Amino acid sequence: MRIAAVGDVHLGEDSRGLLRPALEHLAGTADVLLLAGDLTRHGTVEEARVVADELAGLGVPIAAVLGNHDHHSDSGEMISNLLRETGVDVLEGEAVRYDLPDGSLGVAGVKGFGGGFAGKCASRFGEREMKDFVEHTMASADSLRKALQTLDTDVVVALTHYAPIPGTLHGEPPEIHPFLGSYLLCEPIDEVGADLALHGHAHFGCEQGVTPGGVRVRNVAQPVIRKAYALYELHPAELSARR
Amino acid sequence: MEAEALLQSLTRVVTALDGTGIRFAVAGGLAVYARGGPPSDHDVDLFLKPGDADRAAEVLTAAGLRRVHPPEDWLTKVYDGDILVDLIHGPNHRPVTDELLDRAALMRIGSTAAPVVAGTDLLVDKLLVLSAHRCDFAPLLRIARDLREQVDWTDVAVQVSASPYARAFLALLGDLAVIDPKEALVPEPPQYLVARLSRALAEDPRTAELGVHVTVRGEHVHLTGEVTCPARKEEVDAVVGEYLTGELVHNDVRVADVREPASAEEIGR
Numbered sequence: 106m107r108i109a110a111v112g113d114v115h116l117g118e119d120s121r122g123l124l125r126p127a128l129e130h131l132a133g134t135a136d137v138l139l140l141a142g143d144l145t146r147h148g149t150v151e152e153a154r155v156v157a158d159e160l161a162g163l164g165v166p167i168a169a170v171l172g173n174h175d176h177h178s179d180s181g182e183m184i185s186n187l188l189r190e191t192g193v194d195v196l197e198g199e200a201v202r203y204d205l206p207d208g209s210l211g212v213a214g215v216k217g218f219g220g221g222f223a224g225k226c227a228s229r230f231g232e233r234e235m236k237d238f239v240e241h242t243m244a245s246a247d248s249l250r251k252a253l254q255t256l257d258t259d260v261v262v263a264l265t266h267y268a269p270i271p272g273t274l275h276g277e278p279p280e281i282h283p284f285l286g287s288y289l290l291c292e293p294i295d296e297v298g299a300d301l302a303l304h305g306h307a308h309f310g311c312e313q314g315v316t317p318g319g320v321r322v323r324n325v326a327q328p329v330i331r332k333a334y335a336l337y338e339l340h341p342a343e344l345s346a347r348r
Numbered sequence: 349m350e351a352e353a354l355l356q357s358l359t360r361v362v363t364a365l366d367g368t369g370i371r372f373a374v375a376g377g378l379a380v381y382a383r384g385g386p387p388s389d390h391d392v393d394l395f396l397k398p399g400d401a402d403r404a405a406e407v408l409t410a411a412g413l414r415r416v417h418p419p420e421d422w423l424t425k426v427y428d429g430d431i432l433v434d435l436i437h438g439p440n441h442r443p444v445t446d447e448l449l450d451r452a453a454l455m456r457i458g459s460t461a462a463p464v465v466a467g468t469d470l471l472v473d474k475l476l477v478l479s480a481h482r483c484d485f486a487p488l489l490r491i492a493r494d495l496r497e498q499v500d501w502t503d504v505a506v507q508v509s510a511s512p513y514a515r516a517f518l519a520l521l522g523d524l525a526v527i528d529p530k531e532a533l534v535p536e537p538p539q540y541l542v543a544r545l546s547r548a549l550a551e552d553p554r555t556a557e558l559g560v561h562v563t564v565r566g567e568h569v570h571l572t573g574e575v576t577c578p579a580r581k582e583e584v585d586a587v588v589g590e591y592l593t594g595e596l597v598h599n600d601v602r603v604a605d606v607r608e609p610a611s612a613e614e615i616g617r
Contacts (some may be wrong), residue, residue, distance in 0.1 A: 107612060113559070115576050123577060127608045134608070146556050146576075174556065301615055308559035308573060321615055328559060328574035331605045336612035343617050 106207040106260060106341055107134065109165075111334040112141025112305020113326040115174060116155050120146075124159045127333030132164030135336060136205045140193075141305035141325050142172025142216060142266025145184065153184040157191040166203050168194040170214040172266035172306060196264060198248030200255050208341030211258030215249040217267030217290045217304070218242040221283030242287045250293035259341035263294045263302040263320075272314030273324035274307050291316050300344050301337065351387040354378065355458030357431040358392050362462045364411035370404050372396040373452035373463040375436065375473060382457040382464045385494040386487075391432040395444045395465060398437040405435060440476040467498030475504065478513035485517055492517075492526055501531040509534045533593045538564040545569070545591055554583045560601055562588075569595045574602040 109131060114124060131138060138160075145152035153175075160167055175184055185195040194201045196214025203210045220227045220242040229239040253263060268274055268286030277285060285307045294302050295318030302316065305326040312329050314322040325335050358378055365372060373379075375395045377388025396404055405424045409415045413426040413433065422438035437444050452463035465473070474488060492499075501518070508514035522529030536544070545562040549555045557580070560573040569592065575581050581601050588597055 115556075117576070117580075119579060120576060124606055127606050130608070147553060177556070309561065323613075327576075327604050327606075328602070330609075332609045333606045334609065336609045337615050338612040339615045 109135035117146040140169035148177035200252040208259035211256030213252035214264035217265040220287035246289035357428040359460040475514035
């Protein structure tokens, strides 16, 4: 089973045709395409239309989460709907099942949010703004947990925009880690024993990491992977045997 | 009062102080004149360290000058006939230091030669005198024009930044093209510049880039990171340029590589 994944493509209205050449032959290369958020630059519907056109008719199922850029114009809902019309499964606390030639794949997705990592993280304490910040992450982690729990597939993948571990942030200044992800997103991933966790957002981070529970994490932000998408090959029989 | 008489008094004073070990530098109108500015007809100004002022006054009294005791606590006065010699140790409430005297250069003034306060220090002194009651820019304009090549205007801007009168004068010099307006901008401490540039790159709709790192090293601004296409890289330059005051930009931002991957990573057990 081959999973193609990329995040942070940041397409603008001037980006039409930028990704398409590399995606044209995706159907022969991968079984599915997962998008880890920040598909647009300013989060406008016009930019989302460019994204939809780049993704239309690729011949493989596509699942996506939105990123912070996709919310910049307060049009997250409209962007999600527009992408869904093109056939993209936009996930925000939802899971989707794909029955692929080599087995079944379940993808649970949320945008996620910041807050930081164990021992160096924000707490739900003090000003309303601070509590709102942390509560947004808690709610996001909770809906990821619920989505993951619905899955009963050979392969389980967690898809977020924000990072669930600090390990894939190497290269980013540690001072900004609390704005790049949260350990709260990692807990449900370890709880269900997902097979792979994909995220974006950290442009200066690194591709590979692993959760405290041993789940592989890949930062697929385009500036990190330095190609149109990263390809991961998984063997459902081996993985489901482990569970 | 004649300029010639002033120069004669200066010669007497310099001759008297020579060999006493008292460090001094000519300041004020005579320093402006020595550095190519208009002739002075006001008085003789000498800068010396606070600990040397009394001894200098004694030396000059012994040489036949007449000492008076002014009420001000930042200078001592002696007269050579009708010509006033100010022995200043705390101009604009800033003590004269060895460093300031080190920066002075030995120059010819009339028939004598003496250390003359550096152009930058001279302009700082002239500008700090400006106040609500002394705000005549006309003589200062002439001095600024005559001495502009001898002055580090950025240094002046930093030193006078607390004075609204001095800032207004520097802005005028920029508008009149006496100096390059960028020269007289107070450089921002680098951490503020980094913060402002990073925020501008994120918040300016032309860029909307959170993925560009800004590093400031002296006069050099380094940009790293990755953007989607070449046009975005140019937009980064345009936005950053609006916040800079002459720093050199090194735009090392990469353009995304969007080719197909050559291989897949195997995720095993």
